[in-house]
């Protein structure tokens with residue numbers, strides 16, 4: 001099910017979508033529940049017979065049999081409860097895992113602007129925390145709410161059958177008790193809502209800090225972060241204490257209520273017994289049934305709470321689904337294979353439309369040519385690369401790749417045809433193979449090893465303790481900056497794109513690694529169109545054309561050889577002064 005949970009789904013649609021495929025298990029769940037209810041109702045009748053027969057001096061054999069039957073049914077009831085738990089957990093996890101998958105897929109399709117506006121912790125809380133509250137909704141709340149209602153009705157009917165006065169009294173108690181329980185519960189809700197908000201804030205903070213541990217430590221900011229951490233913990237504590245106290249209050253008043261119920265049942269039973277209208281077995285039965293009511297009444301209250309929590313979770317999931325990607329698949333033709341021609345016409349873009357970051361950019365890059373992009377930091381070079389990948393949509397102008405306007409491309413097709421190496425290589429805590437293929441199992445090991453040797457990583461590969469199965473540390477731990485760059489090249493090479501964008505790392509590398517990288521870049525660019533956002537002279541030498549951006553506008557654009565030979569050009573001056581010094 002790749003599924004399409006709409007942004008305005010109803011509870012019923014949610015249940016049909018996620019429980020529908022498991023209808024067999026749900027039927028089992030209902031059967032197990034009904035079985036459990038019947039056993040709970042029958043068992044006290046056996047004990048009542050036992051008590052009354054014993055009081056009347058019955059034979060030992062039928063008494064033994066009744067006792068054995070009672071114990072057998074009790075054990076069966078427990079066994080049913082265990083199976084019930086197994087089935088309901090299965091139903092819940094299957095349903096919620098599917099929902100998690102759908103939400104992750106949805107989030108991955110959303111625009112970069114959406115992700116930039118949220119911390120990863122916040123999204124984790126949405127995708128996992130809220131979905132967890134739905135687990136009980138799927139597995140228990142509805143089925144058990146129904147089951148508990150049925151159990152209460154069954155108990156009351158049997159009490160009526162036993163003694164109608166008792167039936168009326170306990171029915172009134174059950175009704176009043178439920179109303180009181182639901183009211184008491186409402187007191188605790190606002191406190192629990194606050195704790196969940198704080199949870200989200202805390203996890204958002206923690207996720208961000210953990211991701212930035214290296215920078216935080218390097219800059220000696222750990223102390224400040226800890227202060228902020230204490231502040232959050234300090235505000236978390238009283239909210240949690242209040243929520244727990246409110247829950248405790250609810251629990252205490254519930255106990256009191258059931259105490260009153262028991263006293264009522266005992267009082268009536270003793271009165272009827274003293275008038276010889278009830279046998280001792282009958283007294284036991286009434287007492288037992290009244291006691292039996294407390295569990296479903298209490299559970300109904302909890303289940304209503306779970307339903308409400310699920311309601312809040314569903315609402316937040318609905319909000320998440322309402323965020324729709326604005327960058328959508330086009331219906332245009334597939335991009336041609338091989339090196340791609342690039343054309344940009346009068347491009348204007350700003351993250352905030354009122355503040356353009358790029359303005360009036362036009363250029364043409366024939367297939368197989370390499371464009372070197374230069375500009376000071378913040379001039380808009382990376383933004384240009386993001387627009388080529390359609391991570392953002394320009395406000396004005398048009399980009400054509402292989403003759404196809406970007407708006408008409410399918411996103412997956414476009415991103416298969418463009419390879420990007422960023423300054424900051426993202427490596428995962430996974431095997432070397434998965435890191436290089438992005439978990440694509442269709443790529444054969446032989447090919448990976450061949451590309452590694454083409455890129456110049458063959459010695460590095462040979463030293464891996466478990467070859468391609470070696471697990472990399474999170475965030476490329478244990479790798480040098482140069483090795484991480486070369487791994488990123490390998491990734492791009494494996495996907496065999498027609499256009500390569502390289503946002504060159506500005507950090508300096510040792511001469512040996514630099515030489516390796518230079519050679520790898522040559523391999524990567526042969527028979528491909530390339531855009532290199534360059535910070536080093538060595539890299540810029542292989543560009544056919546040069547584009548210099550200043551404050552989002554083209555300052556200079558033309559063939560490298562011509563610009564390098566023109567003393568009036570900015571590129572010429574840059575070469576004289578030294579690229580690194582000017583652009584650093």
Ligand SMILES: Nc1ncnc2c1ncn2[C@@H]1O[C@H](COP(=O)(O)OP(=O)(O)OP(=O)(O)O)[C@@H](O)[C@H]1O
Nearest residue numbers: 116351352357375376377378379380381382383384
């Ligand atoms: N996600 C974003 N949201 C809002 N503004 C952004 C975003 N990313 C970049 N900017 C702004 O856009 C401008 C251009 O940034 P960009 O990253 O394209 O510059 P750059 O030339 O690539 O810089 P560098 O050489 O440092 O990578 C900068 O003023 C930057 O602050």
